[in-house]
Amino acid sequence: MNVSMWWKALQVIPRLSKDEWKKLDIIARWLVATRAAVLILTFISATIPALLALHTGQFNLGRYLLLLIGLIFAHATNNLLNDYTDFKRGVDKDNYFRTQYGPQPLESGLMSERELLTYAAVTGLIAVAAGLPLVVFGGTTALLLMAAGVIFVFFYTWPLKYIGLGEIAVILIWGPLMVGGGYFVITGRWDWNVVAASLPYALGPTTVIFGKHIDKLLQDQVKGIRTLPVLLGEKAARYVVLGMIALQYLLVVELILSGYFSPLMLVVFIGLKNIPAVWAMFRKPRPTECPADYPADTWPLWFSAAAFLQNRLYGLMFLVGLILNLFIKI
Numbered sequence: 001m002n003v004s005m006w007w008k009a010l011q012v013i014p015r016l017s018k019d020e021w022k023k024l025d026i027i028a029r030w031l032v033a034t035r036a037a038v039l040i041l042t043f044i045s046a047t048i049p050a051l052l053a054l055h056t057g058q059f060n061l062g063r064y065l066l067l068l069i070g071l072i073f074a075h076a077t078n079n080l081l082n083d084y085t086d087f088k089r090g091v092d093k094d095n096y097f098r099t100q101y102g103p104q105p106l107e108s109g110l111m112s113e114r115e116l117l118t119y120a121a122v123t124g125l126i127a128v129a130a131g132l133p134l135v136v137f138g139g140t141t142a143l144l145l146m147a148a149g150v151i152f153v154f155f156y157t158w159p160l161k162y163i164g165l166g167e168i169a170v171i172l173i174w175g176p177l178m179v180g181g182g183y184f185v186i187t188g189r190w191d192w193n194v195v196a197a198s199l200p201y202a203l204g205p206t207t208v209i210f211g212k213h214i215d216k217l218l219q220d221q222v223k224g225i226r227t228l229p230v231l232l233g234e235k236a237a238r239y240v241v242l243g244m245i246a247l248q249y250l251l252v253v254e255l256i257l258s259g260y261f262s263p264l265m266l267v268v269f270i271g272l273k274n275i276p277a278v279w280a281m282f283r284k285p286r287p288t289e290c291p292a293d294y295p296a297d298t299w300p301l302w303f304s305a306a307a308f309l310q311n312r313l314y315g316l317m318f319l320v321g322l323i324l325n326l327f328i329k330i
Contacts, residue, residue: 034076044315049182051322058187070130175202204311211303265321271314
């Protein structure tokens with residue numbers, strides 16, 4: 001077992017040669033193939049409803065753990081199927097953006113189609129197995145939520161991403177579906193206040209996917225992938241991201257003023273420490289080459305890397321705020 005590689009794969013997307021890949025154990029290979037570093041986005045969305053349920057005295061540890069496992073493995077399944085779909089459609093040929101910032105297991109020759117589909121099948125079955133007890137508890141509503149999740153897992157890459165709906169899907173998935181639906185399967189109650197409270201964080205993963213699609217906008221145009229940044233244009237897309245980041249903070253203030261959150265949620269403003277750098281990056285077009293003072297192992301990720309770091313800090317502070325809220329009765 002290579003525990004150091006497990007830890008590395010949870011922090012970044014490692015760049016590996018075929019020889020290095022062959023030396024990895026199966027867990028390390030799964031972590032690399034599923035791009036496990038981004039699974040923290042789902043961990044945060046799965047934990048938000050748990051903390052909100054704790055605040056209302058309706059928390060159930062078993063159902064939360066099932067939710068957490070189900071959502072993380074569903075996200076991992078989507079990442080595997082994303083790579084498979086892009087490979088089959090020829091998207092990753094000719095040194096496409098995806099193959100530059102980390103190994104695309106099929107295009108890089110690290111796995112066969114059969115191996116990747118086996119990984120996806122096992123990962124997906126784990127997600128379903130975790131979800132079934134929640135469906136038994138939650139009934140028809142939980143079944144519909146699970147069905148919606150399955151649809152997004154299978155159809156995000158194609159056709160949603162190709163017709164400018166991928167970014168909209170991300171808002172729905174990381175907000176109402178994961179947080180609102182997560183709260184329902186933990187507590188047995190649907191609460192529109194929880195759905196509203198999910199939106200500040202849901203905008204975060206959306207900025208990350210927006211940033212990624214801006215980073216590869218030119219390549220996507222050539223390949224006929226009409227993401228929302230392609231449709232909006234590069235400059236407009238950059239300012240949309242800045243608007244979403246600002247809205248993340250403004251929505252928290254609104255939820256405090258409405259009385260749903262306590263003023264302790266202002267702890268999310270610690271995330272503002274990253275804003276000057278992020279703001280400066282998004283106000284200018286992406287460099288054509290890696291700047292001398294920029295980490296070479298991060299390039300060609302630019303806007304997506306900045307948005308990811310901003311959202312990771314914001315999301316963790318959001319969880320801290322919810323934990324602090326547990327000590328105050330609103």
